[in-house]
Amino acid sequence: MTGQNFGPNLAEVILSISGSKSVEKFIETGTLYGVTARWASQNFEEVVTIEIDRGLLNEAQENTDADNIEFRHGDSAEILSQILPTLNSPATFYLDAHCGYGVEKAKDNFEVSDDIEDINPLLAELEQLSKHSSGEHIIIIDDVIHFLQPPPRPFPPDEFPTIQDIIHAIEDISDSYHVVVFEGHIIAVPQSEKQILIQEIRNIHNPENRSQIQQWVLALWQNIVFPAGRRIYRKLG
Ligand SMILES: C[S@@+](CC[C@H](N)C(=O)[O-])C[C@H]1O[C@@H](n2cnc3c(N)ncnc32)[C@H](O)[C@@H]1O
Numbered sequence: 001m002t003g004q005n006f007g008p009n010l011a012e013v014i015l016s017i018s019g020s021k022s023v024e025k026f027i028e029t030g031t032l033y034g035v036t037a038r039w040a041s042q043n044f045e046e047v048v049t050i051e052i053d054r055g056l057l058n059e060a061q062e063n064t065d066a067d068n069i070e071f072r073h074g075d076s077a078e079i080l081s082q083i084l085p086t087l088n089s090p091a092t093f094y095l096d097a098h099c100g101y102g103v104e105k106a107k108d109n110f111e112v113s114d115d116i117e118d119i120n121p122l123l124a125e126l127e128q129l130s131k132h133s134s135g136e137h138i139i140i141i142d143d144v145i146h147f148l149q150p151p152p153r154p155f156p157p158d159e160f161p162t163i164q165d166i167i168h169a170i171e172d173i174s175d176s177y178h179v180v181v182f183e184g185h186i187i188a189v190p191q192s193e194k195q196i197l198i199q200e201i202r203n204i205h206n207p208e209n210r211s212q213i214q215q216w217v218l219a220l221w222q223n224i225v226f227p228a229g230r231r232i233y234r235k236l237g
Contacts, residue, residue, distance in 0.1 A: 034060025135174025
């Protein structure tokens with residue numbers, strides 16, 4: 001489980017909650033080089049990935065021979081408004097068409113208005129989810145840090161979504177979503193997946209679940225290396 005845009009812990013959580021809901025479709029906004037789309041293609045039946053920059057989309061498409069990825073060019077909210085009404089079962093949404101590399105490039109290469117929401121489409125994407133669904137999908141949003149603090153320049157702080165805006169937008173889809181932050185991402189799951197999400201995260205945080213090798217390294221550090229260092233420090237002091 002390597003190669004995706006996030007660590008193995010989050011990958012495990014995404015797969016557990018998606019598996020528990022028998023999700024077959026992974027829908028990503030913001031393809032960039034297709035790293036997460038390729039990972040998803042190995043773990044889901046179908047993947048749709050949406051990118052505003054035609055050059056990046058072509059590059060991502062050339063980088064894979066997976067036949068279960070649909071590459072869609074255009075603005076994420078607009079494409080979501082086309083895809084959502086066609087879904088007949090729950091999907092996992094990975095919303096990542098904001099911040100980071102590609103935003104400035106997208107401004108240069110695509111006709112977007114000066115409205116900052118076109119540059120950060122997250123609220124527009126969530127609005128599409130609220131128009132066309134009612135809490136059955138799993139939603140994962142990358143880059144939580146960018147919404148917990150004032151945005152980096154050149155984004156005007158008053159026009160950049162805050163964590164409050166995002167939570168309200170999720171509640172507009174369904175107020176029964178259970179929302180947590182884990183490894184830099186916001187995860188919103190239907191009530192039916194709440195317990196499995198909590199359990200998964202608690203298992204990951206439980207030291208007893210570390211692998212045998214991790215436990216040995218930790219024990220070596222705690223019982224030998226650290227006390228020896230302390231003794232040497234005392235002697236020198
Ligand atoms: C952070 S990167 C995505 C990383 C990718 N999801 C991954 O996991 O490797 C953000 C991407 O979103 C694209 N993007 C920005 N605004 C967009 C929009 N309105 N619609 C679709 N894609 C957009 C950018 O061009 C950039 O490639």
